[in-house]
Amino acid sequence: MTPGRHAAPYLVGGAFLASLVAAWEIAGRSADSALAAVLPPPSQFLSVLLDSGFRIGLGSQAVPLAQSILSTLLRVFGGMAIAFVAAVATGALLSLSRFATWCFSPLLYILAPIAPIAWIPTAIVVFGISNVTAVFIVFMGVYFILTIATLAEIRRIPEEYLTVAANLGARPGERWLRVVLPAILPGVFTLLRTNFIAAWMAVLVAEMVGLRDGLGAIIMMGRNLFNSDLIMLGMAVIGIAGFLVDRLLMLIGTRLIWWRV
Amino acid sequence: MSAPLATAPAAPAPVPAPPIFKVDRLTVAFPERGGTEVAPIVDFDLVVEAGRITCLLGPSGCGKTTLLKALGGFVVGRDTGGVVYRGRYLTEPTPDIVMIFQEHNLFPWLSVRGNVGFGLRHSPGEPAARRARLERMLGTVGLAEAAGRYPHQLSGGMRQRAAIARALVTEPKVLLLDEPFSALDVTLRRRMHALLRAVWTETRTTMVMVTHSVEEAIVVGHRVVVLGGRPASVLLDVPTEGAAYRDRYDPAFLELQKRIESLIE
Ligand SMILES: Nc1ncnc2c1ncn2[C@@H]1O[C@H](COP(=O)(O)OP(=O)(O)O)[C@@H](O)[C@H]1O
Ligand SMILES: [Mg+2]
Numbered sequence: 001m002t003p004g005r006h007a008a009p010y011l012v013g014g015a016f017l018a019s020l021v022a023a024w025e026i027a028g029r030s031a032d033s034a035l036a037a038v039l040p041p042p043s044q045f046l047s048v049l050l051d052s053g054f055r056i057g058l059g060s061q062a063v064p065l066a067q068s069i070l071s072t073l074l075r076v077f078g079g080m081a082i083a084f085v086a087a088v089a090t091g092a093l094l095s096l097s098r099f100a101t102w103c104f105s106p107l108l109y110i111l112a113p114i115a116p117i118a119w120i121p122t123a124i125v126v127f128g129i130s131n132v133t134a135v136f137i138v139f140m141g142v143y144f145i146l147t148i149a150t151l152a153e154i155r156r157i158p159e160e161y162l163t164v165a166a167n168l169g170a171r172p173g174e175r176w177l178r179v180v181l182p183a184i185l186p187g188v189f190t191l192l193r194t195n196f197i198a199a200w201m202a203v204l205v206a207e208m209v210g211l212r213d214g215l216g217a218i219i220m221m222g223r224n225l226f227n228s229d230l231i232m233l234g235m236a237v238i239g240i241a242g243f244l245v246d247r248l249l250m251l252i253g254t255r256l257i258w259w260r261v
Numbered sequence: 262m263s264a265p266l267a268t269a270p271a272a273p274a275p276v277p278a279p280p281i282f283k284v285d286r287l288t289v290a291f292p293e294r295g296g297t298e299v300a301p302i303v304d305f306d307l308v309v310e311a312g313r314i315t316c317l318l319g320p321s322g323c324g325k326t327t328l329l330k331a332l333g334g335f336v337v338g339r340d341t342g343g344v345v346y347r348g349r350y351l352t353e354p355t356p357d358i359v360m361i362f363q364e365h366n367l368f369p370w371l372s373v374r375g376n377v378g379f380g381l382r383h384s385p386g387e388p389a390a391r392r393a394r395l396e397r398m399l400g401t402v403g404l405a406e407a408a409g410r411y412p413h414q415l416s417g418g419m420r421q422r423a424a425i426a427r428a429l430v431t432e433p434k435v436l437l438l439d440e441p442f443s444a445l446d447v448t449l450r451r452r453m454h455a456l457l458r459a460v461w462t463e464t465r466t467t468m469v470m471v472t473h474s475v476e477e478a479i480v481v482g483h484r485v486v487v488l489g490g491r492p493a494s495v496l497l498d499v500p501t502e503g504a505a506y507r508d509r510y511d512p513a514f515l516e517l518q519k520r521i522e523s524l525i526e
Contacts, residue, residue, distance in 0.1 A: 160364065160365035160366065163335060163354070165379070166354060167335075167356065167380075168359065168379050169383025169384070170383070182370040183370075259369040259370040
């Protein structure tokens with residue numbers, strides 16, 4: 001367990017990424033490159049950012065980049081957090097009643113495959129073009145999957161855990177809180193992390209349909225202005241932010257909810 | 262471990278212990294695919310005395326776990342009979358009788374202290390007294406140092422000791438153990454036998470232990486019950502009190518071991 005070996009994956013991954021970016025930069029710099037028009041190299045789209053003082057947009061409508069990133073993150077985390085809590089609660093309620101499971105589980109399996117993007121028109125009619133719409137789209141993107149996962153995790157709990165808890169005097173409510181919840185958390189959280197990509201895409205699409213800020217709005221603005229630098233910038237920020245969030249979720253998974261049942 | 266016991270004075274006069282369990286025409290059947298049933302236990306009778314260690318031996322699949330679960334009220338048989346515990350038919354588990362299962366015993370998300378203390382809030386006594394009992398029990402099973410560790414960081418022996426401590430810290434009347442040491446190597450097993458005897462000496466808890474090791478049954482138990490056949494019946498029921506049965510090289514020990522082994526073949 002030398003520190004060198006520990007760092008090796010990061011070093012190799014980082015070096016490979018850096019050389020790709022360098023190759024892109026060199027290819028894009030050469031004067032008559034067709035590439036530069038579609039895939040402007042980093043030096044080109046990053047300078048857009050510096051020139052505009054980290055604000056993006058036209059005139060008084062311009063929004064700081066940081067605000068866009070923050071809005072997108074808040075929307076995606078808001079939707080995911082609400083979906084996570086709601087899914088665990090729904091799963092728990094359904095697991096308490098077989099009748100409720102019979103009623104609702106077909107509904108879950110019918111709603112789950114509907115892509116979150118498909119909800120956008122409906123959401124706009126109901127909530128208007130607002131933060132609620134974006135949060136709702138994220139919610140719809142992960143809630144059903146997580147509820148199904150919660151039900152599966154509850155079925156997977158070794159019977160002995162519940163028997164032991166009851167045997168040691170724990171009442172049903174206490175068993176739920178002290179055994180069922182901790183037993184299902186790691187599995188459901190892992191699925192939340194896997195579905196983060198879906199949530200991330202959902203929020204970007206929601207932002208493209210007219211919200212004033214957010215990373216999706218940057219892409220849309222670039223498209224409307226035929227500004228490929230702006231599009232490239234938006235894509236780069238989206239990629240990096242998504243990567244960082246995924247790492248954060250992984251950290252929560254390995255540090256906070258580390259146990260395996 | 263065995264030497265001092267050989268020279269010890271005879272155990273206190275064997276006053277017949279009062280029964281704590283009376284298994285009365287117990288029948289347990291499980292439904293199977295295709296509408297048929299498996300009935301490992303049919304019209305089974307057995308009396309278990311209070312304050313002693315009874316060991317159940319028998320070939321795998323003969324219904325030992327099922328019988329043990331019935332003693333704990335985890336499995337309730339047909340209502341043509343059942344398990345009478347202190348004068349009443351058992352219909353559900355009770356905190357009086359705590360069972361240690363073959364696997365999935367410890368909660369992986371709780372430390373050793375958290376696991377051992379799990380049932381403490383439902384056990385008698387003031388909070389301070391209960392906490393003191395928890396610390397004492399951790400010491401008894403030799404886990405005081407490891408109290409902050411999590412199950413995946415423990416050896417098999419430590420895990421079983423934690424499970425035993427968790428069951429005993431609530432001061433149950435009966436402890437049921439289902440092949441608790443089968444995953445451990447011989448050396449560790451023998452240490453666990455000594456520990457279990459020491460814990461018994463201190464608490465005098467009624468224990469019923471299922472095992473498939475003949476040596477273990479004789480060394481640990483005050484009485485060995487050998488089960489066999491389908492449905493299960495008692496093939497042999499011998500007292501194993503007395504110093505001879507604490508020493509696995511004693512001729513009486515070896516003789517009994519041989520007799521039981523030929524029965525189980
Ligand atoms: N929950 C159950 N459902 C169906 N069959 C069971 C169940 N538990 C035990 N059995 C059957 O009952 C018989 C006895 O099982 P068990 O008591 O576990 O035996 P042992 O502990 O002696 O190995 C076996 O044939 C087993 O397949
Ligand atoms: Mg068994």
